[in-house]
Amino acid sequence: MQVPSSDQLVAALSTMGVRGSASESSARHGLEQIVVAAALVDPAVRRLYASLDRTAQTAVAADWRELAEALVRLARQDTATRTALRDWLVLHAPPPLPPAAAPPSDGTSNAIGGNSVLHGPSVQARDIHGGLHFHSTAAAARTTMPIPRQLPPVPARFLDRESDRQALDTLRARRSPHAPQVLVVSGPPGVGKTTFATQWLVEREGLFPDGQLYADLGGPDAAGEAGPASPATVLEAFLIALGAPAVPVGVAQRSALWRSMTAKLRLVVLLDSAFTAAQVRPLLLTAPTGLTMVTSRSHLTGLQVDGAAVHRLDGLPAESAVELLAVGGGTRVSEEPAAAREVVRLCGRLPLAVALASAQLAVRPHRSVSALADSLSRGRGVLDALRVDGVAVMRTALDLSYELLPESSARLYRRMGLLPTDRHDLAMLTAIATSEERESEGDDAADLAVHALVEANLLVETAPSTYRFHDLVQPHARRLGEKSDEPHEREQTMRRFVGWCLSTAASAELLLTPSHRLAGHDAGIGHVPPAPLRSPEAALEWLDTHRKALIGAVRHCAKAGWHNSCWRLTDLMWPLFLRLRPTEMWIEAHRLGRAAAQADGSGPGLSRMLTSGAIGLRNAGCYDEAADWYRQALELATADGDVRQQSQAFNGLGHINLLAERLDEARTHFEQALRLRESIGYHRGAALSRRRLGETALASGDLDAAVSHLQDSANELAALDEGYEAARAHALLGRALKRRGDFDAAVRRLQDALNHFRSGSGRSEHWEARCLEWLGQVAQSGGDLVDAARLYGAARDILRRLSPEDAERLDERRGPGGWGAPPGGPGGGGRRPPRGRAGASP
Structure with missing residues (x-):
């Protein structure tokens, strides 16, 4: 099809905007060309549309709808074209008009008009009257969570790649509408796979309104070694980003939850450097x-077999x-021009290598392009065995930079x-x-030094004052650090x-868990x-964003024999483990910390590593090993006369x-x-032990004892300003009161807890769902089946996303008779005993 110019398009759209509806014939011969051209001159179309009056804009919108129908009919024999047109029309339809003033009405009515797009449940009819209700689905419940937007930033200057973009569009259009789609972008290091994939996805973000997830599968790990990244670790991060407060143990269980949570989401996932x-x-x-x-340096043939x-992404076109x-x-x-083409050839037309060569010219304004070409032709080694046309381009470029x-x-x-x-x-x-460098060069010396690295394209700024190496550059920097600096200089840096x-x-x-501070910690943290x-x-954001640096530091201390720093840093990372629950990192750090504390001869350090590490093992479902660690901690604390640690070990067991x-x-x-904690005046710990006794009594059916323990725990935690822990006690108390038949008191307790778990400071969707379910049980027991159905439905909508197993359990309660069927399980539908991370808490 011949595509008209921008001027022809603008003229055609102007005519269309004032003449009214276009016929199917016009769509065939005129508007079809306009649609194709609009993808190329979209800014001009938008400006013109905005300049039209409301009548003309209405006509354009009407023409657009008729055009869409005509084009779909024209493409009915070509599935790929029809799919591409639908995707394109979603992105490029004229923006919706602002709503006109509604005429006065004596009653309630609903009208759907204009250029509307509905996602989720919808009703199609000529007229819609009366009250109209849309009930939210599990996917709609996600709207309460931030939509993940994790794609890396794209550079301000992105050259060419138009043919590659079209190739991806074609591959996407060929997909089956009923099968999942996987696109692989392969190519050599430095070819710009990540930048290209990110740019292509950002341009089509309107097709994936439920979010964008990103994981670097092949970047350096926290120890500075090459990947690959563990699928279990990546799944844990993805599930947390989608709002799952409880992540199961093992790749299979996490993958199953991942599939359940994303079953109906319009989501894009970028898996980088596989x-x-x-x-x-x-x-x-x-x-x-x-x-x-x-994206991958290989073709990933195994994925091709799977569909x-x-x-393959090659170097830039020579002109670009x-x-x-x-x-x-x-x-x-x-x-x-000849020398420039030679530089480009020597760089293999790889964007990273060309950008580095460009940076060299920028910092040496009197150097000729011929001289640069001559330097690049005299290669002095290889970088990660990367060769282009037999020339070790990247190391030469990096060395010169x-x-x-x-x-x-x-x-x-x-460094x-x-x-x-x-x-x-x-x-x-x-x-x-x-300290000497800071005194002589000033406090802003690091900022100035980093600026030069960014200008030379050796670092990428990913956020304000935050940087990362390209995956080809970090090995070069590490090699120079190991080769050029003296051993004592490297040790001082670390x-x-x-x-x-x-x-x-x-x-x-101190900001997050001040009661956790171990006596003497201040003397062991150095003077930096x-x-x-x-x-x-x-504080929590810092721990989250620096978790790789922290576990990397723990590993380095263990390797270097810095035993005191190894176990102290692990102990200081407690708020990270408590709040964010990185299970694998938790266990690894405490295994290393445990060995370091033993080598350091520190009883308190070893005791802390055992009790804190046992919690991580317990959360991972490793009950036997966790119990063994607790017993070792108990023996050690008993020998040292450390009552508080003895109580911690007993509570863990x-x-x-x-x-x-x-x-x-x-x-x-x-x-x-409880006895030990009361004996030393550890009131918070005593209150938590009472709550555990209440849970135990509730599980055994001793309802009076459960109510007594939970009431005391809730009052003591509230007096200590422990709002979140007190709310958990109130929720359990409400459940115990319900089972005892005190329905009014149960509702008050559960509603108070529910309000807390819905608040900003005490937000917990997991406990919100539990309170909703227990309130549903109260309503059902009282005969209010309508309210019970509402509460169960709300709990189920949350659980479908957070814990499909619990959502299935709740569905089983409905039965053929609906929600009014008698509750199943002991005590009226009691919750299954929690397993692994889902039910674990320190």
């Missing part, structure tokens, strides 16, 4: 409404690569390469400077880095100034027995913990 098909499979979306895009479509070189080279590039750096930037570059993290922020980079992690983690601990943390929210439904053993251990 190593193998096996690494990717547990992370794939299985719904036809979503899209999984994978994935693959597009020369244009990129001219960004830094200016007129020198046009003055030496490094040699042009100011001394302060070169020094920082080498950054040594750090076991993939995220560098200004506070961290300032901390690894020596000492300062670990000291910064210790001091900032200590600040976070911490990152500024001004609120508990900022009690919780494991409660989870395993060994109620007599659980009660005995909780009673021992």
Whole structure:
């Protein structure tokens, strides 16, 4: 089809906007061309549309709808074209008009008109009258959570790739409407796979309104070693991003929950730098409404066998690569076209290599392009065995870029390469400077040094004052750090880095869990100034975003034999483990910390590693090993006369027995913990032990004892200003009162708890669903089946997303007679004993 020019399009749209509806014939011969051209000149179309009056805009909208119907009819024999047209029309339809003033009416009416798009349940009819209600689905419940937007930022300057974009569009259009879609973008390192995939997805974000998830599967891990990233770890992050407060143990269980939560979502997932098909499979979306895009240096043949479509990304077209070189080279590039083409050839037309060459021209304005080409042709080695046309382009380019750096930037570059993290922020980079450097160069020295690295395209700024290496650059920086700096210099860099992690983690601990601080911790955290943390929210965000740096520091301390720092840092990371629940990291850190505390000869340190680590093991479902750690902690605390740690061990053993439904053993251990905590005046701990005794009594059917324990616990926790823990006690108390027949009192307790779990500070969807279910049981027992159905339905909508197993259990209560059927299970539909992370709490 011949596509008209911008001027022809604007003229045609102007005519259409004033003449009214277009016929199908017009759609065939005129408007069809306009639709195709609008994708190329969309800004002009939007400006013209905005300039029209309301009458003309209404006519345009009417024409657009008629055009859409005509085009779909024209494409009825071509599934790929029809699918592409539908996707395109969603993105490029004229914006909806503002609602006109509604005429006065004596009654309630509903009208759907204009250029409306409805997602979810809808009704189609000529007229709609009376009250109209749409009941939310599980997907609609997600609207209460922030929609994830995790795609990496795209560069301001993105050259060409038009043919590659069209190729992906074609692959997407060929998909089956009933099958999940997986697109693989493969290519050599430095070809720009991530940038291209991100750009393509950002341009089509309107097709995926439920969010964008991103994971780097092949980037350096927290120890600075190459991946691959664990699918279990990635699934844990994805599930948390979608709002799951409880993540099951194991890849299979997490993958099953992932499929359940995304079954009807219009979601896009970008899996970056994948190593193998096996690494990717547990992370794939299985719904036809979503899209999984994978980038990899290999073709991932295994995924192709499964139905994935693959597009290989090659270097930039020569003209585009020369244009990129001219960004830094200016007129020198046009003055030496042959030399410019040679530089581009030597760079393999890889965007990263060309950008580095461009940066060299920018920082040396008097250097000719010919001289640069001559330098690049004399390669001095390889970087990660990357060769283009037999020439080791990347290391040559990186070495040349490094040699042009100011001394302060070169020094920082080498130090950054040594750090076991993939995220560098200004506070961290300032901390690894020596005190002499800060005194002589000023407090903003790190900022200036980083600026030169960014300008040389050796670092990428991912957020304000936050940077990362390209995956080809970090090995180069690490090699230079290991080769160029003396051993004592490397050790001092890592000492300062670990000291910064210790001091900032200590600040976070004081803000989030001040009662957890171990006596003497302040003497062991060094003298490196911490990152500024001004609120508990900022402290939790710092722990979350620096988790790889923290576990990397723990690993380095274990490897270097810095035993005291190893177990102290693990202990200071307690708020991270408590609030964010990274199970695998929790267990790994405490295994290393346990060995370090033993080597350090620290009884208190070993005791803390055992009790805190046992919680991580318990949350992972490793009950036997967790119990063994608790017993070791109990023996150690008894030998040291540490009553508080003895009570912690008894309480932990009690919780494991409660989870395993060994109620007599659980009660005995909780009673021992309560006596010890009361003997030393540990009031918060005593209140928590009473709540556990209440849970145990409730599980055994001793309702009077349960009410007494839970009432005392709730009152004591409220007096201690422990709002969240008090709300949990109130919820359990309401459940106990219901089972005892005190319906009015039960409703008051459960409603108070529900209000707390819906508030900002005490937000917990997991406990919100539990309160709704228990309120439904109260209503059902009282004969109010309408209210019971409403409450059960609300609980089920939340559980479908958070815990499909519990949602299925709740569905089973309905039966053929609806929600009015008698509750199943002991005590009127009691909740199954929690397993693993879902029911675990310190």
